Amino acid sequence: MSHTTETLDGFRIEIDADAQRGDIVLDRGPFNTISMEQRDALRLAFEQLDADARVRVIVLRAEGEHFSSGGYIMGFLEASPEHVSHLAWNIAAPARARKPVIAANRGYTFGVGFEISLACDFRLVSETVEYALPEQKLGQIPGSGGSARLQKIVGITRTKDIVMRSKRIKAQQAYDWGIATELVADSELEAATAALVRELVGFSPLAQRTAKKLLNDTEDASLSTAIELEGHCYSRLRSSDDFREGVEAFHAKRKPNFQGS
Template identity: 50%
Template sequence: MPLTGGEIRLERSHEGRVANLTLDHGRYNIITMETRRVMAERFAEIDADKNVQVVVIRAAGEHFTSGGDIAGFLEVDPVDLTDLGQDITAPSRSPKPVIVAIDGYCFGVGLELALSADIRIATDRSRFALPEMKLGMIPGSGGTQRLARLIGLSRAKFHILTGKRITGQQALDWGLTSHNCADAEELEKTVDKVVTVLLGYSPIALRTAKEVLDRGVDAPLYTGIELERKAYSMLRASEDFAEGVAAFGEKRVPKFVGR
């Protein structure tokens, strides 16, 4: 029988400039089909809010998520699966930097959610896996493509074909995560530090950097460089760039406005 529910709490902090999303569905935070829908709805609201500059995704409970609701998945008509992943991977399309704080299990669609974000910060006890092969299936929400691009084709093939888990230290060493924290307390402190850094930068520069990186990484080098040059020229005319230069010369903290 499929699971119901899929609460994703949305709370704002830092005077509304940070949107905090919290997965809250029991100890293992199993992701239901409803969770997918709610994730897309939350990001639609966040992306439309010009005051939000940074997004952080966390999870209540002992684990980030053990993966999806298999029973619920089986009730979906196969023809409807062609668009699978357009909801849970909303972070990849958001113009705002998205940070994921991971503690414990990060499996299946949960890992695909994390892979669609920009910065992944985890703990030493975190474990990552795409175990769909054990069900006679493959990842269906971007897992095969994003994991291969992050940790390399050889490693991705091994871990997807075998379903073997990736440890917290391996994730850090291979570039899957940016930090490997000792525990949940250190995880939150590290996330707060990164958020503080991002809030100090120009929103338009952050948005542009994310777009150039995402669109250019799979293009030929000359195409990526051309994209970078055009984006650089566009930012050269921004108010934030003028403010940044002025603040640098006056030895003060810049006041960016996102224009």
């Protein structure tokens, strides 16, 4: 098995080349708090895995029973206003990555832990999950894109309820509201994550990258603009090797062998 591990401050990077999977694993027990310096390092980790040819899918997960209780609180007072104004850029790294990104959440997923999960493409949640943006309790607001991303998913009424009351959202409600992609028993989270990785690896890397970027870029667009951009992306893929392979495999009733070109 081809497997490498790199340990950094508060997290590690694992690459399983056989599974074409790269994991960023939060590991600062017991609650996996995320330091100011770690945010920049996490961004670099996403960029590193996005550039790694061995990796097709990126997974963000954590050790222990809680994904993350959020940021290291004193760090906010120690950081300069200019530094904290850049926080959202680091936490948006999963959305900027060209490859699909899966967040596997269990237990407390608060503050920046929730915000970075919202920047991922898929959120697989254990039944133990509690999502929250508790910054109002500190006399602050979410500062890494959390309220903005959440509002796109659940609307202004529910977002005000979550943000302005520092309300905790449990797993079933998160799934019902469309925040979570999939809800599984706690013991099944790793298996569900591995199954989604295997599924995503089976698609054309080029078509996956194109779909992700198109959907992210058109989230704020008018319907007519979104349809126009979709058409341009469709026509670009029309001349790809992967599309030809997909059509030929379909007619030959065999599994396609996509190359990402």
